[in-house]
Amino acid sequence: MPKYYYHCSNCDESYYVYHLMSETHEQCSKCGFENVEKLLTKPLYHKTKTIEQKTGQLTKKYIDDNKEVLENMKKEAKSEMYE
Ligand SMILES: [Zn+2]
Known part of the structure; x- marks a missing residue:
């Protein structure tokens, strides 16, 4: 995991x-x-070299995840204002 x-x-x-x-x-x-x-x-290097090759993708995934979190926070902030 x-x-x-x-x-x-x-x-x-x-x-x-x-x-x-x-x-x-x-x-x-x-x-x-x-x-x-x-x-x-940091990516974990103890598995295989394929992890290193995927670093770019992983970084993008992390950025996307963080974007999603930010979007959710914005949505929550908005819904709180309207209540
Ligand atoms: Zn705490």
Whole structure:
């Protein structure tokens, strides 16, 4: 299972979470804050060289993921304003 590095701006904790690539982790496992930040992690080199070749794609995936998170945050902020 891939390992992801997250940072919580509420309790200022950084920690690793194991979850599937298709899954997301949004709630801080330390304090329960619901907007943890996914940090970019270096690719793991202990598997095969194909990982290195895919680094460009992975980086793009991370950027896309972060874009998605930002979009979701914007949507949430908007819906909160209208309520
Ligand atoms: Zn926290």
